[in-house]
Amino acid sequence: MPTSTAPGLSRLPHWLQWCVLAAAGGVAGYLLHYLKVPAGLFLGPMMVAVAMGIAGSSIRVPRLAFRSGQGVVMLMVAKSVTLGVLLALSRDWHLMLVVTALTLILSAAVGLGMVRFGGIPATTAAWGTAPGAASAMIAMAEESGADYRAVACMQYIRVVCVVMAGAWISHLIVAPEAMHEISADSDNGFSLVNLALTLAVAFVGALSANFLPAGALLTPIIIGSALNLLGWLDITLTSSILALAYGAIGSYIGLRFDRETVLQVVRLIPTIITANLFLILLCAALAWPLSWLFAKDFLSVFLATSPGGLDAMAIIAVETGSDASFVVALQTLRLIGVVLTGKLCAHGLILLSRRLRT
Template sequence: MKRFSFIALAKLPIGLQWAVLAGGGGLAGYALHQTGLPAALLLGPLAVAICMGVAGTRIRVPRLMFRSGQGIVGLMVAKSVTLGVLLALSEDWYLMLLVTAITLLISAGVGLGLACFSSIPADASAWGTAPGAASAMIAMAEENGSDGRLVACMQYVRVVCVVMLGAWISHLFVGAGDTHLPPIAAELPFTWIGLGMSLAIAFLGALSGNLLPAGALLTTVILGSALQLTGWLDITLNGTLVTLAYGVIGSYIGLRFDRATVKHVARLIPVIVAANVVLILLCSALAWPLSYLFGKDFLSVFLATSPGGLDAMAIIAVETGSDASFVVALQTLRLIGVVLTGSFCAHLIMKWNARVSR
């Protein structure tokens, strides 16, 4: 009997491939969720989607669906925003700027080291280690003539590493059984009007993703928070919607690891993983002293300083009861910094690498 292989998935009808993704991702997420692992319903679909992407599957999650999932996560974060939280964040603005600057310097240093001591081109090293929204960095890299597939692989490998490490650290600090999904559903009585308005805000945020880096998440957080604080909106979600949002985000990221991209950069994968782990550890090392400076728990600061994966970090923060507003605020500030300084840092790394190589 011919043995079944994952490669055979690529030959299945499109409908069956979607069924494998949905069913396999759902089962994997449920199994991980039963262990009490934070963001399990994101990690399960992510793992299944990576396997299917490498196996050569032809399906892709539509970008609008992915951004709608980010919008749902944005609403979850917006629910935790209060006037007191905003006032507390405004008091720490100078520390947040300092942390953002340090993180950018760390990523530039790792990018320079990667350019000097590996065969990865300097421009790809710079864009690949930039701790911002992966899709924005890939687009900016391609606009500047860099290898988009290599940058994409570097960015999404880091996203996966950040999600895995973030979930593991959260599991250690929170403990099995202390996570909950969804945290919003039990807080408000369900109303169709509230649900309809919430979904409208999430969809509006998804549409804004065409205009702003991570706009689907950020627009929803800002707009949802403003409407909630003014009393115009009671954010209403249910467990099914949140679960679907997690699955869509995980599947979208995982399917980015298609066979062509992985084959293109296969020999560089160990170097890429090592560089990303170093970047994550250096950024995370800031969490210990910063937790005292900000007067916050280590887990919240750890999630806030993790390089990239804004939506994933927001999911983990909400599920573990961490300060989601602080996490999103610091991650957003760094995202803005990366977008504004990305081209400058990339050209600077290329100049430094040229000098060192002489």
């Protein structure tokens, strides 16, 4: 329990902090959802959690709840995966590899610019600008002796910037009346058995994250898509469960902005935000020609190329009626690329920044 000398919200008992988060986050989420803001049920709790974290809140969303929420979101996408979708994606695999490489190069270039002009240490920028797999990059940064708190702040600021920009651009492109409801219940009627099996797959995905990088994202969509295609599982998710999943993800991310971390990197925050917005603009510029190349709408390609936040981009894609399968496929490919090449890219950026200084 927090001591009486602790600052801000940490003076309050944990149960009261949870009540504030649940009530304020729920109201904010449903208000944004009512106003037809894309991913409003995700954005509302995240913004409330960010404010609470900076105000000194001492509660944290359990990692298992966060990962289970990610699994639920991935199963929502898996429900829309068909054989035709898989065949269409398989034809563009070589283009997806090229796009993944381009996104990694753009991220590295922005990281180099932060070192050169923003005064951010190369070790911090190298891990902090990796476009995805935030938790893995933070862990790798800590292992390599980098300032993992600054890396965490950079990673989660990027997620917030990407989510806000994605929601804003989606709002500009998609008319409010065209927004999709979040319900994903079975078309053949509600089944308690199917709901239980669906949640079991999400929970298995959450547990797999203990030994698989990004397992909470990849395992549910692989297993869920396979079972769905084979006709062995009718993926069933209620609106309430989806809202809870969105809230768990948003609150987990928001509460990572604790006061100590933010105060430690406060002078770097303008540079970090500017660099992330610049990276998002670069990805948006890349999406214009790619939308023609892939024969997809701009919003789907923009969400697919946005630097990180696979779960958040999947939520926005589903609610705006974008090609969620394409978004998840490209985001997943980059996620795998970041995990596999993270150390190599980080060390390369550090060496390159040192050469530029000499």
